[in-house]
């Protein structure tokens with residue numbers, strides 16, 4: 001399989017971490033949606049990443065659908081979301097928050113690319129506020145272990161990806177270990193695992 005997209009894309013990164021944790025080998029095509037547009041469109045005509053090229057040559061976009069297919073390929077026992085009940089609900093709640101933080105980070109990044117005279121402080125503030133509210137919700141859920149039943153799940157993946165995207169890239173002054181000590185500790189735990197450490201976005 002081929003995974004198209006750079007680790008700086010949180011959606012690509014969560015897909016790559018998932019594949020690594022599931023022990024699925026893949027070729028990583030680290031193409032940047034903003035730079036390598038034509039190349040990406042060979043796989044993903046809308047230019048969206050991640051795109052997953054299956055061994056059959058079929059292509060899937062959107063991390064939710066991709067990860068669904070990966071769980072099916074790996075077998076239900078290996079899925080990184082609890083199968084049912086309160087644990088599944090909790091995992092889906094937290095994943096939903098993370099999935100909605102990341103587009104705010106992407107929008108902040110895109111805003112920062114505008115010439116300064118076209119940037120609106122009010123837009124920056126609104127996006128940052130939304131992302132920070134989401135991160136505070138995740139911080140409140142974090143404890144000493146993994147987020148759901150102390151078992152590593154997709155909720156931890158999306159939380160760590162969101163925290164690192166904010167703290168390393170677009171909200172470095174606000175999203176710090178001092179302000180988010182539990183998310184920082186969760187991230188430190190995750191970074192001991194190769195799947196996380198080998199996919200850190202490098203600018």
Ligand SMILES: N[C@@H](CCC(=O)N[C@@H](CS)C(=O)NCC(=O)O)C(=O)O
Pocket residue numbers: 008009010011012033034046047048049050061062063064106
């Ligand atoms: N819902 C999608 C979101 C993917 C997404 O927005 N990817 C961004 C990079 S983080 C992208 O492709 N940006 C380029 C564009 O939208 O033109 C998913 O989960 O895969």
